[in-house]
Amino acid sequence: xxxxxxxxxxxxxxxxxxxxxxxxxxxxxxxxxxxxxxxxxxxxxxxxxxxxxxxxxxxxxxxxxxxxxxxxxxxxxxxxxxxxxxxxxxxxxxxxxxxxxxxxxxxxxxxxxxxxxxxxxxxxxxxxxxxxxxxxxxxxxxxxxxxxxxxxxxxxxxxxxxxxxxxxxxxxxxxxxxxxxxxxx
Numbered sequence: 001x002x003x004x005x006x007x008x009x010x011x012x013x014x015x016x017x018x019x020x021x022x023x024x025x026x027x028x029x030x031x032x033x034x035x036x037x038x039x040x041x042x043x044x045x046x047x048x049x050x051x052x053x054x055x056x057x058x059x060x061x062x063x064x065x066x067x068x069x070x071x072x073x074x075x076x077x078x079x080x081x082x083x084x085x086x087x088x089x090x091x092x093x094x095x096x097x098x099x100x101x102x103x104x105x106x107x108x109x110x111x112x113x114x115x116x117x118x119x120x121x122x123x124x125x126x127x128x129x130x131x132x133x134x135x136x137x138x139x140x141x142x143x144x145x146x147x148x149x150x151x152x153x154x155x156x157x158x159x160x161x162x163x164x165x166x167x168x169x170x171x172x173x174x175x176x177x178x179x180x181x182x183x184x185x
Contacts, residue, residue: 044070058086058098066102072112077122078104093104100124106133115142117152129156146174 049064060082062068068075083099102122109116119137130164131154133140139148142163150166163170 023121044068046080058084072110074109075102075106075107075122077102097126099126103135111142115140117154119152130154131156144174144176145174148172 004174046062046066046068048062048066051063052061052063053059054061062080062082063078066075066077066080067097068080071158079102082097082102083101084144085096085098100123102124104120106120106122107116107118108122117131117133117138117140118136119133119138121133123134124130124133133152133154134150137148138152139146140149140154141147147161147163149163149171150169151164153162153164155161163171
């Protein structure tokens with residue numbers, strides 16, 4: 001297989017993995033039944049300076065100025081590795097995303113652009129819909145409200161978060177409260 005064919009195959013595998021509903025980074029499709037997958041697909045567009053496919057490792061790696069976007073999420077990072085479960089072929093549904101690891105200057109804008117997360121490293125576990133932020137000064141904010149810690153875990157399926165400190169580095173939250181008791185946006 002020549003180099004052009006390998007690149008075309010890598011792009012095809014990436015696109016097929018990206019279009020598969022369980023591979024969506026942070027978006028939560030409303031329709032999840034196998035018979036309705038065609039209606040819940042979301043296209044994800046990824047640009048980078050370089051794309052490398054490690055087929056034997058079920059890994060696609062993007063590096064240099066990586067930007068991944070879909071309807072509700074924008075991820076910018078220096079490097080993104082996507083590990084997929086091989087289905088044995090490259091047909092539609094032949095591979096699904098297992099894990100995505102973004103490293104270096106990670107910024108994620110999500111939930112209809114109302115929330116932003118930053119860290120040096122972000123790990124997304126697709127099956128569990130869990131996003132772990134670590135390294136540097138991880139923080140998540142919505143409007144003026146900010147939380148930061150050494151590690152931030154977003155449990156997307158459960159709509160909950162865990163912010164952890166380490167040693168003397170405590171968790172910090174800055175919350176702006178309205179007169180009625182709710183948080184301002």
